Amino acid sequence: MGFIDQRSKECVLSFGLLLPLILVLIALAALTDIAGRELLLLGCVNVIAATGLGLFSGTSGILSLGHVAFFGVGAYVASWFTLPPGMKSFLLADMPAFVQEAEWSLPAAIPVAVLASMLVGAVSGVVIMRLRDTAAVIASFGLVVIAYLFFIGAKALTNGKQALYGVPTEEATWPVFIGALGIALGAAFFLKSTRFARNLEATRDEEQASRSIGIEPQIHIFLFWVASAGIVGMAGALFAHVTGVISPNGFYLEKTFAFVVMIILGGYRSVSGCVIGAAVITIAEQIFRKVEEHLGTFAGTELAFGIEFPLVFGLTAISFSLLILIILYLRPEGVLGYRELATLIGKRAAMDTHSATKIDRPAYKVPADSVLQTHALSKTYTGLNALEDVSLRVNAGEIVGLIGPNGAGKTTFINVLTGSLFASGGTITLDRQDGTAWSAVKLAREGLGRTFQNIRLFASLSALENVISAVTVRAPGLSRRQAEARAFGWLGFLHLEDKAHVLSSNLAYGDQRRLEIARALALEPKFLLLDEPAAGMNSAETEALKEPLRKIVADFGIGILLVEHDLKMVMQLCDRIYVLNKGQLIAEGLPQDVAANAAVVEAYVGDETEYAHTKEDPS
Amino acid sequence: MSLRKLLTAGLSLASFAALWTAPALAEDFVIGAVSARTGFMAAYDAPFMQGVTMYIAEANKKGGLLGKYPIKLIERDDASDPQKAAIAVAELLKKEKLNAFVSSAISPNAIAAGNMVAKKDLLIMHTIASQPTIPARAGAGSYLVMMSDAHMGGVYAKFARDDLKAKTAYIVTSDFDPYTEFLPLYFKDLFEKLGGKVIGQSSFAYDQQEFSKVVADIKKLPQEPDVIVAMPFDNDFPIFINQLRAGGVKSTYLGPDVLDQPSVKGLGKMVEGLYYVTMAAPSASAAAGNFVKAYEAEFGNADAYYPAMVGYSAMRLLAAAVDAAGSTEPKAIRDAFGQLVNVETEIGTVTFKGVGKAPNLPVHIMRIEGGEGKYVKSIKLDPAEIPTAKK
Secondary structure (H helix, E strand, O other): OOOOOHHHHHHHHHHHHHHHHHHHHHHHHHHHOOOOHHHHHHHHHHHHHHHHHHHHHHHHOOOOOOHHHHHHHHHHHHHHHHOOHHHHHHHOOOOOHHHHHOOOOHHHHHHHHHHHHHHHHHHHHHHHOOOOHHHHHHHHHHHHHHHHHHHHHOHHHHOHHHOEEOOOHHHOOHHHHHHHHHHHHHHHHHHHOOHHHHHHHHHHHOHHHHHHOOOOHHHHHHHHHHHHHHHHHHHHHHHHHHHOEEOHHHHOHHHHHHHHHHHHHHOOOOHHHHHHHHHHHHHHHHHHHHHHHHHHOOOOOEEEOOEEOOOOOOHHHHHHHHHHHHHHHHOOOOOOOOOOHHHHHOOHHHHOOOOOOOOOOOOOOOOOOOEEEEEEEEEEEOOEEEEEEEEEEEEOOOEEEEEOOOOOOHHHHHHHHOOOOOOOEEEEEEOOEEOOOOOHHHHHHHOEEEOOOOOOOOOOOEHHHHHHHHHHHHOOOOOHHHHHHHHHHHHHHOOOHHHOOOEHHHOOHHHHHHHHHHHHHHOOOOEEEEEOOOOOOOHHHHHHHHHHHHHHHHHHOOEEEEEOOOHHHHHHHOOEEEEEEOOEEEEEEOHHHHHHOHHHHHHHHHHHHHHHHHHHOOO | OHHHHHHHHHHHHHHHHHHHOOOOOOOOEEEEEEEOOOOOOHHHHHHHHHHHHHHHHHHHHOOOEOOOEOEEEEEEEOOOOHHHHHHHHHHHHHHOOOOEEEEOOOHHHHHHHHHHHHOOOOEEEOOOOOOOOHHHHHOOOEEOOOOOHHHHHHHHHHHHHHOOOOOEEEEEEOOOOHHHHHHHHHHHHHHHHOOOEEEEEEEOOOOOOOOHHHHHHHHHOOOOOOEEEEOOOOOOHHHHHHHHHHOOOOOEEEOOOOOOOHHHHOOHHHHOOOEEEEOOOOOOOHHHHHHHHHHHHHHOOHHHHHHHHHHHHHHHHHHHHHHHHOOOOHHHHHHHHOOOOOEEEOOEEEEOOOOOOOOEOOEEEEEEEOOEEEEEEEEOOOHHHOOOOOO
């Protein structure tokens, strides 16, 4: 498989392991007679639903409570076409004639159900993609409530609380269900293998950083929301044909809870985790039910001293909840955590594509006349000028320093320059284009790369994937393999190629700093904004950082704007220096001139001495 | 790996359980029951099944059905969920050799079960289900074992015309459930046939909890209706009656059949003089009174005797059908069930022959007086008076 990258290999392998595993589990359950046919089919439905839900929730990090709505839509829409016309004449009497007369097979109805679910997904996705964290979770829950009330209220489409029954259960055959399972898993792992999944995972881990390499989070959230809606809708279509009855109650809180439990239990950050979770839940529930039924046969028999064995119902629900508590106590991240099945079985290194990959040495050149400029840039908060008339220029091929004491306005300047804050006045010009009103994403795509004062790497992605995420923004046309090769090149440029497969959160501090630079470079920017790159580094690490920075300028002609506390480093590296104090530029010029400037010494060095004093004196 | 241990333990426990489950003996009369032991319908299904088990215990002391077939009951909980019900019914049918079946009163559950059970030619009773269209949709074996909505509506109409001398009526419906939607319409059918006039109609949504519009509609009428017929469920009922009375509407109220609950009686003056219908009136007959005493002694749950009495009586009907068939063969029992005439039970004298699959039987009218349901009278409709099932 020489044409695919590490991520694709993991996905193909996980798919190849998971599908047979589920089929073996089904076969085992069937042979041991633990579960009846209907329950096995339902287990299959659970796995498909969990796959869809996990695809969205895991990749985006937004725990969706809303997918039950798609499950319901899929169930109803498929049933419209498979219900015998005789039943529809009184259950769905107000439906148009072509629905009334339809008597399709389940495989014919599934695509329509999937499309309908995706359509509902597209409408709701417009809202969801704008929300994050708790707001997104609450909004997704709102979707369930709306759908539930709609299923009750839209009697012409659903027969309301009186339910649709007579859905042909003979359509629920193993070939259809296993086929659907294969398609669902295949689609989920295919999407998971694409750069879109990587981009969304990057957003999940560090949204601001993902914007800084030109990833637009909303479109990715939307894409995965809609795709997962389709998969869950398919599960709903199958579900209706196992039970033969669908009613609004079936698509409400209990099902929402069941779905959430499945994916949390298995580990919702990975598709494999969700699938395993669904399997565990299905099997466990079945076992508890058997025990409950078995105990029921003793009801009324005398135990001892006249005490009768009671008839207990509800034991299943209780044991089930206990099981969830136990598993989550032992493994808070879920059974699989963040990991796909393949990475559990083979170590990442075993699937390493490095040796076979031709390293693509980065080679690009920023035009020598490129300029990044701010003119009279201001930022005003009520009653406070955080930034006043800051005009600054960085040419291609030079390193420009921006220094200033704490509170000078450096952070505000960076936030305005990188599109995190809007300027109150003044302009930003990037290569003669007015970029004042550009978003962080647009600025990144137009050639402004950046790093962050407190490191913002995509923690759950490997070093290599951190860099690929930027490569694919710059060059979406590259094949997966080519993108990976180029990312290796950038890692090599910063001497990180041996750590390509290490999770970025597991890297040493200095390596993390350099990885952030590699990621920013992979965007092939014209200008690079480094926000205190030496912060927290020891002197040896700081020294080691200088060489690649000089090389970046020499090799690619990038212009660097270095915002730094370490005066020694700034003096040694920079061609020119700007000094900011109380929101205003108080000096600019060559390092030696700035160092000799009286205003700078008063504003900055005095502060620095004080700073140094408190730092060195532990008492 | 504690998870693996847990799973292994679970699996071995399950296989152990599977080995242990005692199969029904060939000479047992086996009843399969999938009903709500948990969830919202458990309040009705569970006491019904208690009534069934009371009958079984008594019958088995005498050797069982036909004096030689002990009754064995295999129960499953559907948790008031149609999907769980469908799965449980399918499993039970596959694993057990059954002679008769009981399903929940929830209509999707009942209809799905009926269609599956029909393939095995079994008789199926749907606890306290009252929707008269259920048997037609649930297949050949399906019978109601208590008054249908059509009976209730018809009896109210007859009572309103003959006893209350009502000339005008106002009905309030809600299409979320056939009971709330059609019962007032069944009332209307017979009420107008008997010369009364329905002068208005309003509708409400489930859990609406706000009825000022309905009250305003009634107040707008040139004259107050003699009776109001509305069947809100117990979540909506207290607010409905409260707003109706607070709005100054004094019309006689003919209400749903679940009004004999302590929570309703506790509403005090507001529900004073209100009428409801029931299958289980302890003062209607000695048999009914005795049953309530026995039930209280056995289960100590005085408030749930209504469904229990229906369950107990349903078993009497089943036994009568087995006697008539002279065998425990499912299809023979099923056919005999539909031919039952004047079977004496705790809920009254029940007839199926000639009236379809919802029996004709007396409906007891109750009136709330001083916080207690007082028996007023029993009315048995003439078969020709029973309103035709809707939808």
